[in-house]
Every structure is written in structure tokens, then in C-alpha cells.
Amino acid sequence: MPSNPSMSAAIVGAAESDQIGYIEEGTTDQILHIQAISNVCAQVGISPSEIEGIFSVGYSTNIAEYLGLHPKYIDTTGVGGCSFQMHVHHAMAAINAGIIDIAVVSHGESGYSGGRKNRGRGRNRGAGGSDPWQPASMFADPYGAAGAPSNYSHAMTRHMHNYGTSHKDFAQIAVTTRDWATLNPRAVMHSKETNPYGGKITIDDVENSRLISWPLHLLDCCLVTDHGGAVIVASAERARSFKTKPVWIAGAAESMSHQNMMEMDDFTRTSAPESSLAAYKMAGMGPREMEMAMIYDSFTITAAITAEMLGLAKRGEGPSLWEGGKAGPGGSGIPVNTNGGGLSFSHSGMYGMMLLVEAYRQLSGTAEDGVHGLPGKQTNAKTAIVNGTGGSLSVTGTLVLVADD
């Protein structure tokens, strides 16, 4: 019987690319990856040559070649925005198996620059991909759905039908998340200085923003930015040998319910109960012991459903976690998405890395000094639940992270 891998590995550093957000002069996925890896290695105090395992969404061999590395473990899991939670899970497994001691999980996605470059070339259109004989290509693409918001809106309609929730309930999530962004100078929507539409918003602002896919309004939807990020995962033996503090991986798990939304059995349920129960069990902890939460907020509905799935809110009452600003700065509940979320901080298409970097910053103490010299300590939390959702509410990865004592 193999041993419980809980605490066999730790995240020992987390950094971003030099620039994030709307990079007007343009950038590439490669640049964002390499800058983030360079920055995290400097933060941790290692040479990139010490990296033994590379985990990324389909980019690991490019990274290795660019840096002249010959990794012993290569993982390219790409299942949407939660891939990075899974990469940490997989890196922990590889470390626990004794195959590697130091891994990098890397993200580089020019969601804004790349989208502009490819405008008119059909990139990022629809959910079906390029194979015309995939089920989504034949049975979904003919009906004009335009990417993630046009799918996720169906889940909000069904949530409202099942539980009597209203758009106003979900709007609070966008408002509270924006409040956090106003405290994070790196957030795209930090202020009027960082973006003409930045700064605080109200529930009315969300309700009056233009419709994208009813019931989703513009301010229910995440940003589409350029973003790079990387974390270093190290074995327990090595975790205390770096310049930085470890944040321990107490629990990690993943699950999925479907790929195409037409196969989503219950539109108000993701597989996060499965992934979080397994992660909680590995950690020997439960939702009541979580002192902060990083929840994928591709849309307000994603965050609301996930809060229910993680045991942080009752079924059908996901928005209650944010009600009246409870999950926001100075709120009476647990802090949620302290960086400003995919809604108001940065979201390049896949947001899972941003969840990891922020959780590491808050639990490691590096937020006090600030990544890139900026402050950002928002909580004294010692535990965090980190959950990513990928695809069309399809796939979930959950981590339970614990600060070093």
C-alpha cells in the first residue's frame, strides 16, 4: 500500500512574467513562459538547469529546448484552465515516486496579443476545435455558440431555475472581486490609471453592463489578457533549502464530468466535489479549516457553483459566500480571490496558474515584500483551498495548501 503523498512536496516559489495584462506592444507564449521561469528561479535561488521535471499545457518540450534542458519528467496535460492544479498534483506524484526532486509548472499565454494577431484567422472561435468529426464540431458548432461565455450562460439559467437565484446575486461576486483588484497594483482593473474601466464597481454597474450571453453580462465575464506564470515544486527533502519559504501540498486531486457541454448531466454541478473530497481527505482537513480560497472565476457562475462544490456554501447558495462583500477586503467571511480574480486581475484564457501564484504569495509571506516589489499581503491565512475549473465546466483540479510553520 503506497504511503499518503500529503506533504511529500511543496511549492517553493511563484512568479509572473515581466509584464501581464494588455501588453500593447505584443508578446508571445514563449516569451511569457521563459520570463516567468527566469523570474521564479531567481526568486527561489536556483539555476534553470536544476529543473528535472517540466509541466505545462502542451509547451514542455519547447521550454526545455529553449533553456537547453533535458528533463527526466515531461508532462503536457492540457485540459483547460485547471491544468495547472493538475500539474501540481502530477508533480507531487512524480516527486513522491522518487523520480524527480525539482519541477517547474509553467504558463505562458498571449490571450490578448495572440488574439489580436490572429483576428480574422478563426483562432479561439467556438468550442469544437479543428477536427470536423469531433462531436462538438458536428453537433454544437452549427448553432453559433461563441466560446466559453456562450456555454457557461446556460449553467446560470439552470441555477436560477433550480434555486431561485437572480442575476443580482451573482453580480455581488464581480463587485467583491473588483474590490480585491483595487488593492492589487498588478491587476488590470486596479484603477482608472491601469484601465479606463478600472476601479470600484457596483451591483448596478454589473447589471447594466452589456449582455454577452444572457444571463451573463460583460462584468460577469473574465478578462482576456496576456499572462505568464511559473511555480517551482520541490520534494520535502529539498523544500527548506531555498531562499524562499515552502508552501506545503497537503492535498491534491483531480476529476472530470464531461468534455462537451451537451454531455453535462447536471448544469449546476461540476466534478469539484470529487476532486475536493479527495484533496481534503489526503490533507486530513475539511472546508471549515480553509482560511482562504482561490476559486476559478471564469464567470461569476463558475465561482458560485464552485463555492458550493467545495463545501464553502450550501447547494444552490453559492453567491452567499460573497453576499454583502463577506469574501472581500475586511469581510466577515473567508477571503476569496485576493488577487482580484480572473474577473478583474488577469485571465489569459487559462487562469489556473494565477490561482497558484496568489495562493503561494499569501501563504508564503512573499506578498509582503511583493512580487516585483509590489505589496499585496491580504490575509494571515495559513491554509488555502485552490480549485481550478477547465473546459465547459468539465474538469476540476483541487489543492489544499498549508503554510510552513
Add this chain to the structure above:
Amino acid sequence: MAYNKPIPDPDPYTTQPFWDGAKAGKLMLPRCTNCNRAHFYPRMICPHCYSRQIEWFEASGEGWIHTFAVQHRAFGGWADDVPFVTAYIDLKEGDRMFTVLRGVDAAKPETIKVGASVKIEFEEASETVSIPFWRVV
């Protein structure tokens, strides 16, 4: 006017009877002869019992709205039609299909009801492909 929206390219291996049926104005569904359950999208193996004994039958073409959304942003030929209503349809025979819903007012989503009865219809998109749509009855 020629059909200006995405036209499916039917795969000839698993789904051809569906498209042949659509061409003839019939909803054809795959059903497992082992467990007698229908499924959609069409597969070569039953997703319920993993039998590979699949037959095709003409379904009722009736169903209900499981959930819906109003699309205010779209690309290609669909951009001309915004706002329009997309929906997931629960089929009378079981399982679910995605569609653009007809017979509803996209400007008044509050008048569209989850659970409302719908019926299938087909639009000829090309010489070889007709596309199913669902209409509120």
C-alpha cells in the same frame, strides 16, 4: 439565399444514419440492443453498458428545454442573427441535444421557460446536409 452559417461535415463512420435521417426530415437516434437505451451524440459503443450492438430508430422529435441562453455576440453568419436563443433539449427518448431555439422572443428571455415543450424541424443547409433545429410548441 444560400445558407451562410457553419454546416457540419458529417463523419461517415458513426453518424451517417443521423444525417441521412435529417435529410429526410426524421430524427434518427442510436439505441443499444443490449440495454435498450438511446444515446446522443452517436457512438460506436453504448455509453451505458458498453455493448457495441447499436441500432438506429426514428425518434419522436419531441422534447423539453433543459436550459437556455440568449446570445448577444456571435461570429460568421450567426453574427447577423443576434440576439438569438440557444438551448439544450432533453429528448423524449432520453439524453440531450444542443440547438438554436425557434419560436421564442430573444428580447424577452423571461418569457422562455425551462421545461417548455419543443418539437424538431430541419433546415436544408446544403445539397447533402440538413440541420436540426427545435421550436417551442
